[in-house]
Amino acid sequence: xxxxxASFEVTAIVTKSLKEEEVDDITExxxxxxxxxEDDIETSGx
Amino acid sequence: xxxxxxGSMIVSTGLSSDxxxxxxxxxxxxxxxxxxxxxxxxxxxxxGTVIFTITSEDAESLVDIGETIDADEFVSILDIPDDIVxxxxxxxxxxxxxxxxxVDASDVDDVDSRISDISNALDDEYTVESEGNFLSILxxxxxxxxxxxx
Numbered sequence: 001x002x003x004x005x006a007s008f009e010v011t012a013i014v015t016k017s018l019k020e021e022e023v024d025d026i027t028e029x030x031x032x033x034x035x036x037x038e039d040d041i042e043t044s045g046x
Numbered sequence: 047x048x049x050x051x052x053g054s055m056i057v058s059t060g061l062s063s064d065x066x067x068x069x070x071x072x073x074x075x076x077x078x079x080x081x082x083x084x085x086x087x088x089x090x091x092x093x094g095t096v097i098f099t100i101t102s103e104d105a106e107s108l109v110d111i112g113e114t115i116d117a118d119e120f121v122s123i124l125d126i127p128d129d130i131v132x133x134x135x136x137x138x139x140x141x142x143x144x145x146x147x148x149v150d151a152s153d154v155d156d157v158d159s160r161i162s163d164i165s166n167a168l169d170d171e172y173t174v175e176s177e178g179n180f181l182s183i184l185x186x187x188x189x190x191x192x193x194x195x196x
Binding site: 003004005006007008009010011012013014015016017018023026029030033034035036040041042043044 | 047048049104105106109140141142143144145146147148149150151152153154157160161163164167168171172173174175176177178179180181
């Protein structure tokens with residue numbers, strides 16, 4: 001099966017490691033804006 | 047998710063680029079007590095500029111490393127060959143978190159606009175940069191999608 005994969009990089013300057021909730025917020029924004037499900041998203045290192 | 051901190055140095059040396067990079071990488075790893083694989087050193091012989099980037103799985107250790115590099119004595123205690131003279135050093139100005147996101151966007155209309163929307167929504171805290179949209183072959187081997195780029 002073929003498909004389109006959108007790949008992008010999210011960066012920020014931080015002084016502390018991101019909390020799981022902060023990464024979840026990013027994922028939720030992707031779900032909302034792209035109208036996809038969590039299963040459609042792969043996030044590095046989480 | 048990776049965290050990186052980058053700084054730079056100006057050095058004078060007659061050694062080859064490979065030697066400079068290897069020597070500085072080894073010296074940093076030893077002094078900062080980190081694995082050499084977490085340090086990338088790039089030397090531009092024409093300008094004498096060394097860019098070093100340290101990668102970690104957490105931000106806090108990089109903040110500590112930045113403070114160590116910022117200390118006055120750091121350069122003097124680095125165990126580097128005598129033929130590398132460090133003229134100046136600029137310690138990392140901050141820690142950058144990097145999250146790579148891949149989305150199965152097969153059913154998404156106008157993907158670039160959607161990424162732009164995400165960028166605008168996250169703009170207060172994050173920078174979003176598209177790395178392109180790729181035609182892929184999707185093979186389901188379990189609960190997570192596996193992307194094979196073609």
